[in-house]
Each structure stands twice: as structure tokens, then as C-alpha cells.
Amino acid sequence: MKSLLLVAHGSRRQASNDEVRELTRRLAARAQQDYAFVDCGFLELAEPSIPEGIQRCIDAGSREVVVLPYFLSAGRHVAEDIPAEVEIKQQEYPGVSIRIAPYLGSDEGVLDTLLHCATP
């Protein structure tokens, strides 16, 4: 059983965190064929944390977790901080496969979405 964990930075502004939670609900509806459980986690400033989010996936029965960084650039958060948070749970659960997917901004699909935004 496979889970998807959307990982965002987290914000002091609650509406931004709620925007991520709402996106997660829409993602869950779209991803339900491939992922039995979809949730979100935050690097900082909001809850659940990334390790807590991974724990929720495991508690839901997952042996496979895909961590999906909702980030636009390949900065320290994507390159170091997210892998470090994931590693905490990977060490705790060596039998669970936890994979970090490419971050949003690395995907060519962003170009199509930007062009769609630009079109009146």
C-alpha cells in the first residue's frame, strides 16, 4: 500500500498552510488510483512535520511512501533539509520504502501551467 506525502515549506501565515492542505485534498482525489493515502507535511512553521507526516502514512498501513517536494527551486531545503527529515524515519523504519520525488519546479509541466496562467 502506497502513500503520497506532499511536502511544503510552511508559513507563519495560516492561510498559506491551509492552501497546501486544500491542494492536498485535491491531489488525493486525483491520485487515489495510485495512492491509497495522501497527506501533507511541513518543513517548518506548520504541522504536521515531515517525520510526523511519514508516520501518518506508515500508521495508515503504507510500506511505500513517496515524498513530493512542493518547492520551486533546488535550494538547501530540497537538497539537504528534506532528505535529513526523511532520513530520521527511514532509520526508524528500514523496512519501509521512502522515496523523494523530483521537486515541482524541476518538472517541464511547470512551463505549461505558467503559460496557462498567462492566458486571459
Added chain:
Amino acid sequence: MKSLLLVAHGSRRQASNDEVRELTRRLAARAQQDYAFVDCGFLELAEPSIPEGIQRCIDAGSREVVVLPYFLSAGRHVAEDIPAEVEIKQQEYPGVSIRIAPYLGSDEGVLDTLLHCATP
């Protein structure tokens, strides 16, 4: 003649700013049928600024500029700071149409792109 200005936050990390500039080049190649000129601008920490970016569009001959926020959430930057920067140039050039497009994170296309990222 129409221009497209991709507007990003800007980062202390130069590689992140270069990532935006590289995305702008790919966007220009994809958007050339609709936009004769495509450039980027940064809210802070990198150059050109948003007013400077709009000026480049006007200097290139544009009477119509679409400002496209490369942002994931509808925070203060999207709601207040970008409009305030745009307003500076709008007042200076009342004859130029400057429109702010919806921000990236508001578009449903982000869901498709996220699902594409998650797929191995």
C-alpha cells in the same frame, strides 16, 4: 507588441536566481508565438527588479505587459508587494497595459505536474 515578465521572489542563493533565468529562457522559447519579448524580474535579492523588468519590456517596444507571478501561495507578496511594484510603472506609463496574471500555485495544472513528479 506583447511581453511576458516572469516574477519570482529572488534568493540569496545565486543558483536559485539562475534557475529562474533558465526557466525564463525555456518559457520564451515556448511562448514566442504570443509574446515577442519574455524576461524575468525579482521582488528582492536579485536583479532586475520588477519595475526594471517592466521597463525592459517597454524598451523592447511593448504596449502590453503580462506579469506572471512564479509563486506557490497567495501570500502578501502576491496580494500586495507585486501589485505595488507594478503600480510604480503603471503610473509612469499610463498608456501601457500592465496585467498581473494568476500566480502559478492557483492553477489546476499544478496538480498534473505534481502527479508527474511523483511518477517514477
